Amino acid sequence: MKSTIEAVTALLLCALPLAAEPLAIAVPATVETAGTGGDADDPAIWVNPADPAESLILGTDKQGGLFVFGLDGAERAFLPDGKLNNVDIRPFVLNGKPVSLAGASKRDDDTLVFYVIDAAGVRHASPFAHPAIPVDLPGVDDIYGFAMAQDASGTYALVNFKSGHVLQYRITEAAGQISLTLARHWIVGSQPEGMVADDSAGHIYVGEEDIGIWRFPLDPTLAAQPFAVDTIPSPCLPRDDVEGLAIHDSPKGRYLVASAQGIHRAAIYRLDGDAAPPCVALVEIPAGPVDGVTETDGLAVTSAALPGHPEGVLVMMDDQNAGYTTNFKVIDWAAIAASLP
């Protein structure tokens, strides 16, 4: 039935006259990570402030844990911590020292787990696991997407559930121990997953997999009033799913990047304050030095200059890789930006 609907939809779309439409861009990946034997899902990029060449790519394997890759794609570590779905990173202060804090949603037991990252590597935070479902909040079920946020009021863990709930936890630290306090919660109409916070603009973007992308205020004292960014079907999201979301933030421009999984593309939306973000491009990652990208779940971007990538990189999960594996592909953002309208 799904294929029939998709075929009819595609035929109708093919019959439509050409209108203002996103630019089609094709940029091959330059590097790929080692294949994961399990089922890769979501990446995050840790930029080493002291030595960008030693930056890391974290990648969840929702069958078994967290991979740590170098920028060359080689596996640096694997932490067999369970069915980790999504991962994200923010700067943090632990015991008075600046570190980075990574968090992930864990599907085995509906918990959030946290890692400390610094030049020494990636290690468990203390405590490592935190229950994600409050005992006094009925109906919250089946942990799924995860993101982190940060503004003047603090650092937040955002977690969503297949039940449609989105919970915003404030993360605090005392004597090296982190703790979570529920700051706000709301619900969307169907299964969400991808989320990202635009810290500087004060926005949270939530993807509802079969519906589209919503924007909410980041400030937990405000009501979670939704703003529709894009709705399936649309020129950039002609079919489901909406998957990973990420923000590329640089003086040259600010963009929301969304995985349009059904068409194997990254949709690029130009951000301008509170204005409605137009989708300006669809990026295909064809075969090049490494194989192409298909059926992406999670993705991540950084605008930090990295060796060979002066405007940062886009990292996309690839569902079809040699040896029946999944992995992550690294794409030069400058090559994408050069084609953006």
Next chain:
Amino acid sequence: MRRAALLCLLASPAFADTLATDGPTLTTAPTEWLGPTPHLVIMGTLNGHEMNIQLTDMAATAVAEFAGKREYLPGDAGAFRYGDFEVGLKATIGGVERSIELEFENDDFASVTLPADFALGAENFPKGNAAFLEVSAEWEDASGSVNDEIGALTGTLSLLLDDGTPDDKGLRADGMIGGLVVAENAGETLVISFTVPVAEYEIDD
């Protein structure tokens, strides 16, 4: 590429594609189940792809994985319903690594005495002698990526073999599942004979 052209390209099935294993021995699709020795024969057409897959030597180097999985659903009073089984193949066919998965659903396959015929239809987890079949096919080659999920095929599943040793919950993670499928979808016909060794079970909560 303009959007309309891009979408048309993405939506177009690869009508010229043919998936054929080396040295096929059958010249026509089987009319009977090919027996209890592990095998997978798929002949016909699926979403525009001509299929002539005849895998009878599962130890062949082209076969990376051929395994079945049962899925159990919560039932009454702590019991489980046998609601789903999968036949998964990962093999190099025509020089391309391909993944093909058949997923069958019924309210409780354990409630039906074998051998039995199930009418294939659009309902998920149907009761009695009815079943839902979804065929998934994925591969990536020089012409691009294929990610087909064809569900709600019509036709018949003849289930002739489903054995294994129950654990302390009464659930089976071993044994074999075998049968014959004669299915149709959007004017295409697909015939599948399979016997797959079961490697695991999963409880869907």
